Amino acid sequence: MPRMILKDHQWELVKDLLPGKASDRGVTAKDNRLFLEAVLWVARTGAPWRDLPEHFGKWNSVYMRYNRWCEKGLWTAIFEALSTDADFEYIMVDGSIVRVHQQGAPKKSTQHCEAVGHSRGGLTTKIHATADALGNPLRLILTAGQASEYGQAQALIEGFQAEYVLADKGYDSDGFVTAIREAGSAPVIPPRRGRKQPRECDRELYKERNLVERLFQKLKQFRRVATRYERLGRNYLGMLHIAASMIWLA
Secondary structure, eight states, X not given: OOSOOOOHHHHHHHGGGSSOOTTSSSOOOSOHHHXXXXXXXXXXXXXXXXXXXXXXXXXXXXXXXXXXXXXXXXXXXXXXXXXXXXXXXXXXXXXXXXEEOGGGOOOGGGXXXXXXXXXXXXXXXXXXXXXXXXXXXXXXXXXXXXSOSGGGHHHHHTTOOOXXXXXXXXXXXXXXXXXXXXXXXXXXXXOOTTOSSOOOOOHHHHGGGHHHHHHHHHHTTXXXXXXXXXXXXXXXXXXHXXXXXXXXXX
């Protein structure tokens, strides 16, 4: 059996979130656990779908099912269901660039739609993330790699009720600071050097921002996240939400 296997207690937490149960309308899935473990094996190892071990079943059937779940947004729904018990003492936002493998490169005409762009290292995608006070993922957004992190700042905190919002100085703008305060939170963002009216920043609390950087390290332990092989943005986001769900199940 492969190294990446769901533990029994993890399966108990996730099994009722998956479609295809006997109690659901429509066709009952043959084996949701085996399918989930097959997808986790690909996500963890970064191997091509064609190299999926035979005991998981036909690789094409597994991939087609994975693709359908991505199209329906099921991986996102599973992640959101698992991430409801967050610690909102403070939240943190940050971004991280991922290299796009040549096999995952979409057509030039669709690169922007698929969250792929050009950076110094070639084709890249940027992951924008929100983490809670324990470093657990709360929200994940994809953009082209050259896109600014600030561009997704307000979308990352929308709807969250936290005491503080932590971010690096790249997020220092009057608009974002105002949005944080209007949400009832206090900004913990170091002011830019050239700011005419510098704000105070709780430097001790700001040190906790390393948790969001550690989150990216955890996500990228899944090789299918660390390098993007999926041409469709929704399918790469599916891999990202699978990795984020495993963090909540750990």
